[in-house]
Amino acid sequence: MTSNIPTTSCIGNRPPITGKFITILSIDGGGIRGIIPGVILEYLESQLQELDGVEARLVDYFDVIAGTSTGGLVTAMLTAPAENNRPKFAAKDIVPFYLENCPKIFKQPGGLFGGTIKLLKTLLGPKYNGKYLKELVAGLLGTMKLNQTLTNIVIPTFDIKTMQPVIFSSFQVPREPSMDVQLSDICLGTSAAPTYLPAHYFQNDDREFNLIDGGVAANNPSLVAIAEVTRQTLKRDPNFPTTPLDYGRYLVISLGTGTEQQKPRYDAKMASNWGALGWLVTDGSTPLIDAFTQASADLVVFHESVVFESLHAVNNYLRIQDDTLIGDLASVDKATTKNLNDLVKTGERLLDAPLSRVNCSTGVVEPVLNGGTNREVLKRFAKQLSDERKLRESNNNNG
Numbered sequence: 001m002t003s004n005i006p007t008t009s010c011i012g013n014r015p016p017i018t019g020k021f022i023t024i025l026s027i028d029g030g031g032i033r034g035i036i037p038g039v040i041l042e043y044l045e046s047q048l049q050e051l052d053g054v055e056a057r058l059v060d061y062f063d064v065i066a067g068t069s070t071g072g073l074v075t076a077m078l079t080a081p082a083e084n085n086r087p088k089f090a091a092k093d094i095v096p097f098y099l100e101n102c103p104k105i106f107k108q109p110g111g112l113f114g115g116t117i118k119l120l121k122t123l124l125g126p127k128y129n130g131k132y133l134k135e136l137v138a139g140l141l142g143t144m145k146l147n148q149t150l151t152n153i154v155i156p157t158f159d160i161k162t163m164q165p166v167i168f169s170s171f172q173v174p175r176e177p178s179m180d181v182q183l184s185d186i187c188l189g190t191s192a193a194p195t196y197l198p199a200h201y202f203q204n205d206d207r208e209f210n211l212i213d214g215g216v217a218a219n220n221p222s223l224v225a226i227a228e229v230t231r232q233t234l235k236r237d238p239n240f241p242t243t244p245l246d247y248g249r250y251l252v253i254s255l256g257t258g259t260e261q262q263k264p265r266y267d268a269k270m271a272s273n274w275g276a277l278g279w280l281v282t283d284g285s286t287p288l289i290d291a292f293t294q295a296s297a298d299l300v301v302f303h304e305s306v307v308f309e310s311l312h313a314v315n316n317y318l319r320i321q322d323d324t325l326i327g328d329l330a331s332v333d334k335a336t337t338k339n340l341n342d343l344v345k346t347g348e349r350l351l352d353a354p355l356s357r358v359n360c361s362t363g364v365v366e367p368v369l370n371g372g373t374n375r376e377v378l379k380r381f382a383k384q385l386s387d388e389r390k391l392r393e394s395n396n397n398n399g
Helices: 031-052 070-079 091-105 114-124 131-141 183-190 222-234 276-280 287-310 337-351 374-398
Strands: 022-027 064-067 152-159 164-169 200-204 207-212 250-255 317-320 356-358 365-367
Touching: 022 031, 022 070, 022 222, 031 070, 031 091, 031 250, 031 337, 031 374, 064 070, 064 222, 070 091, 070 131, 070 152, 070 183, 091 131, 091 337, 131 183, 152 183, 152 222, 164 183, 164 222, 183 200, 183 207, 222 250, 222 287, 250 287, 250 374, 276 287, 287 317, 287 356, 317 356, 317 374, 337 374
Parallel strands: 022 064, 022 250, 064 152, 250 317
Antiparallel strands: 152 164, 152 207, 200 207, 356 365
């Protein structure tokens, strides 16, 4: 099939939305578990290519791509332009990228005392020095800046000096030039998970940033992305011709990186005896970090589920998440060859899992009766995205 996808222009030249929907793709944080949404994204892009040709890329269909932590890195990969003003990476490149580089980012200590070494590193400083990640991101993105991405992006971080969330958003660049920073700095900041990787400091136009993992603010960044679009509508941005909170016009795909199967791992009796060490390291995990990242992500999913259902737009919102991970699969940094390959298999199984949604009465995620599989629903979303792109092209040509 020949391609009918136009070359995507840079942010400042993006045409107004003349179709039915505002389209958003969101990717959670989760370290090495970024492999799971990587598998999902590869399938989605393959469906778009079946409809519109082999040159089709996700940036051609989404008005906003948002990502936190590992999701921020994926966002940069999908939207950073190559010399031909097309994406440097296709979705099919994400999983191989993780398989190759995660063992070097999260180098596992070996030998009889490997576990003890990991514990000491956590107590005395970050488990990983971040040098390889820094070199990798610099080589990947160079001096490319936020305003150069091929579609609007939104990446949350948290400034440990001001104790405030810092949202790097394409929409902010015109009004706050100091936010037009290098993508490599954004990626290093949003992925600087406490106890795992060092905080990231840099300056831009005399403004300083002292950043840690965006999961502190929003591990699931989909609601932040919607808020950024809402801000644009309040400013009467002609690129976003809609009214605030008109969720009926949003088409949202939100991808999780998996969570641990719910079981009584901790309880109040245990936690009541924890000091700083207990909250940082218990049973090989980090309860404090797990708690705040999981809580923020779940609250976002519940909020969005309630809003889309109340506005009778439930089919415009797709959340894909695996909440049955156990053992090493639930880790953010167990970068062994076996575990990484098992994460690939987890993503593949998730594609064929039944579509699930939050029951707004109970707050419990349940399979949707006759909802089909995630694979089938993604195929339907791909058709909607393709139709939306063609509608906009037709409207723009006729306008």
